[in-house]
Amino acid sequence: MEKPVTWRNMSDNDKPTPQDQRSKAMQARIIRASITCLDRLGYAETTFARIQAKAGVSRGAITHHFPTRQALVAATAMELLAKALGPVERRAANADQPEPVRALITRAWGQVVNSAGGRAMVEILVACRTDKELYHLLEQRLHDWDAQSRASINRAYRGSGADPDDAELLWSMTRNFLRGLVLHDKFVSDPAYLARMVDRFAGLIETQLIPLPAKDMP
């Protein structure tokens, strides 16, 4: 009752005990079901009962690891954020310079935003707008993630705009644009139109966001 330690302190380099492994596996299982529910049912319908059924675990298992619904969704968001940094930190195949901007944007769309996890993240962000308790749990992490994402871009690209932080500005715009596409889907009857929007947008950003040669990277 004292404190529901959702994440054990792993700073000391203990080997993970069997109990830790079991806990981590259970949490991962619950979070995976949470992502599916958020994507397919939305935040409001992502209830304990739904996740319980989808994950095939008991009610007690969920409430033990995540005392409130907001805590569960927050944990889900952190999991998604951790995975979402992949494309930004990826280097081009020849590693001599960063990935071309068009390829970067295309992959960010196809593999991150336009996936079950990406759509789940949109649900969480929308919920953050009105659920103060959820936002309180996530605010710091979202800001940290944003800073990390911008720093990664600054390391590998430069912007052609006036401001010195133009590269991260352009990348913030790109993330924002791709996220919006999840909702624009409802306006168009032809899904291919979204791909055209991505392509046209990538063409615009491509002229502004220039890959830095590897030797110029800090």
Next chain:
Amino acid sequence: MEKPVTWRNMSDNDKPTPQDQRSKAMQARIIRASITCLDRLGYAETTFARIQAKAGVSRGAITHHFPTRQALVAATAMELLAKALGPVERRAANADQPEPVRALITRAWGQVVNSAGGRAMVEILVACRTDKELYHLLEQRLHDWDAQSRASINRAYRGSGADPDDAELLWSMTRNFLRGLVLHDKFVSDPAYLARMVDRFAGLIETQLIPLPAKDMP
């Protein structure tokens, strides 16, 4: 009990009867409260009880005009969509040619998307993703509105891209970008960053979307 005729047939040019006026006023009052609730509480917390309290009307009044929650939100969406076409169809002050693109985008952001109605619309679009009943009520209207919005842009601007429908593609991208900003707010600590994103984006679109002289308009 037969059919809850929410909208009376006004195709014939009768003068609106007192009862119609009263109905319309009540519906507007409920919808106004619905917009406020959607903006401040989100779709999930926009309940009959909340709207009832905010609008100061009885439960029966709401259920009489809107038999289900989805019907109420759908009516709210139609109201918002009707208002949202304003900036697109507006002409420049001198009327010799359409409004400059930068001014158009700035106004679309400040007066449409980044307003209580704009944020409410984002909530509705997100809800459409997972609420099939709501989406069924709105799908056709959303597609029609999309076509109307694109047609308005095509009438007053031309795109500099390869495709003949480049203008409407660029405008779809702009709408999508501005909508996403409502959520990007949660990532940044400084709200002014959103304004910078709008400005940078407007600068990009400005080079691609060219106002047509009035004489060239159909």
Next chain:
DNA sequence: CTTTACAGACCGTTCGTTCTGTTTTTAAGC
């Protein structure tokens, strides 16, 4: 023997919807 990991019953609240009344407007017969 204590603590953690789970299991599942339980509870007060709130939800959307349905329903039965009451008042106001409309339409019809005269």
Next chain:
DNA sequence: GCTTAAAAACAGAACGAACGGTCTGTAAAG
């Protein structure tokens, strides 16, 4: 115009379902 019956516009009680959170009990790990 006046009377009157039907219909529409509300008002508000009632209901079952489902929600999040809590609480007690059991097995496994430390």
